Amino acid sequence: YATLYDRNRRIPVYSAYLYQPAPGKRPKTWLVEPQLIDLKYPKTMEEEGTLLKNFSVTLQELSQSQAIQQDYKDLKGLNHGHLNPSSHHNTFSSRTATFTLTNVVPQDEKLNNGAWNIYEQQTMIKKTKDNGCKTTYIIVGAVPGNNYVAQGRVNKPSHIWSSACCEVDSNHRAAWAVIAENDKNEVQLLTLGELEDTLTNLY
Template identity: 45%
Template sequence: MPPEASLAPPNAARICQFYKNAYRFATLYDREKRIPIYSAYKCKQGKGQRYEGWMIEPQLVDPNLGKSMADEWDTNMAAAEIEKNQAVLEDYRHALNIGKGHLNPVCHQPDEDSRAATFTLTNVVPQFSKLNQEAWANYENRIKKEAHVCKDLYVITGVVPGDEYISDGRVNKPSHIWSAACCVHEKGRRTSWAAIAKNDENHVKEESLEKLKKELAELYGIGKVDLFNNACK
């Protein structure tokens, strides 16, 4: 149930995030702004350790390279080639009051490998640190608690690109971060909810999926946004 193509920038990369012999989730990535526009995934409860490190996407350097994400320091690729179409760890090092905000968060994945796969820089954006650590983290934890009532819980978390950048204009700081969830119950009934936050405030506004879609259409400046291909309302 992917979002429609209207959210895609002209130079979009559609990444099937691959780690340890399995596809983990999907990301729409903006090569020019060097941020993900959204990550789409299934939310499942589980436990596991946090991955220590950050990975990059080799296929943003060369489509003929391996399909698995890789540690930035363990590749044979030149730094200039890696940096051309994606963010690197150095971009975040000196950003004030900015954290690496996961779109697919580690707490929404069920096992150690799935959790590790969220630690790719193609799955994070510059996020206001307090929002990342407090209000948005609280919202992510609430979604995790809701997962037990769903047979399947599909989540799309994305951003609205902003006018500000970090790292000397290399990486866009989104103006808003948003999330939409579609809960499929045992007998096929579907329910949904959504949220959005300004990326300079420590506040999350929860709202209906329909209201979020209308708000995103205005923020993106497009006619219509359909996040679940009309499969969830």
């Protein structure tokens, strides 16, 4: 998958991926992206401790380029909100790749565990099945907000949105979208055109 990352706000702008859901073990370890510090570091994602220990990187150097684990500790009413969720992937390695702090935003806890989770786990399955989707492409994004967490280091998005486009056959495609305010346990189902209009006003 591909992610556009905002180093200043320390949140992803969007993540784009192929929808391939499958049951499987959920990773537990959060990773960081060494190359955001400097291109001389490994292209592979690493655990924070491993990077600091094996590559002589300081926590300050790491924290200047991206969010770190400390930023997501002691959050009240918020948690790790995946843009690209691990459950939308069919191998353990691809699920592990979603467990990077460059793929999450501070998301309202009730929304993340409630309406947004229902969209990710139930609505998506129903939509792809009802439309006869063979291949489904997804982009999930976060609209930067006016508030920050972690002592002003990490932006709390005002909205989180998702759009999907699927190939039904060589002549037909289906598409849909959703958006949620990041302080309400509510998801609004939209057409792609409606999402575009909404985002034009928000960005």
